[in-house]
């Protein structure tokens with residue numbers, strides 16, 4: 001049903017993200033044309049030329065990024081954990097075949113190696129072709145690509161990484177295992193002492209059950225955990241949460257000063273925004289403390 005409605009809107013020049021995960025609410029974006037459409041082994045991959053937001057990547061009918069606002073999500077997912085760590089050298093990125101997290105993580109001079117694990121090679125190929133300004137993250141010589149399921153990859157690593165970032169899609173389809181306790185156990189054992197994880201944490205408005213679940217898991221497994229929020233106008237609800245946890249000190253403030261040249265290149269993250277992002281309204285605070 002949702003797919004049919006999506007097609008109907010598309011014919012009228014609108015893409016609508018209609019999905020049973022958020023019943024009764026949908027983001028609609030005016031589109032000029034579909035630039036690419038194919039089914040990979042794992043999911044449906046579509047690229048649209050929008051009227052107002054540049055090109056847009058959609059997986060299984062769900063918006064992953066638009067050229068106009070991807071910076072907000074990628075900057076916060078990368079710089080929150082990297083700035084909360086005093087000296088991040090070894091980074092693992094799981095998911096996010098568009099390369100946006102790698103682009104941002106690579107801006108840190110402390111980083112010596114970035115392992116990148118993505119299950120769907122086709123997403124990388126499509127992103128390199130249609131989103132070169134995001135996929136430029138793959139051109140960094142510190143990046144080592146592993147085409148593999150993140151859950152399996154992480155279980156082979158013991159005390160390897162200072163920072164692990166999980167840029168998953170929503171918890172349906174190939175991304176679902178990345179929202180489960182066994183995966184978080186794997187993340188914990190893959191961290192070096194003092195290490196930090198940062199995962200796509202869904203929305204307190206749309207998915208209170210997932211926010212509660214991830215908060216409970218991270219609170220039980222890690223020394224410190226905290227939930228942040230980032231504004232992303234083209235995600236349903238206009239925002240998404242970021243779940244962070246650490247084997248070391250609190251994550252809610254930067255652990256080191258921001259390099260001036262790096263700050264000058266960023267459009268969303270700053271040390272002030274870092275602190276503010278962890279301030280939650282009471283209803284969301286209740287969820288993460290439940």
Ligand code: SPM
Nearest residue numbers: 064096100168169203235236
């Ligand atoms: N590198 C960008 C990949 C984006 N990963 C997160 C996508 C989440 C999209 N759905 C958000 C809807 C709000 N629940």
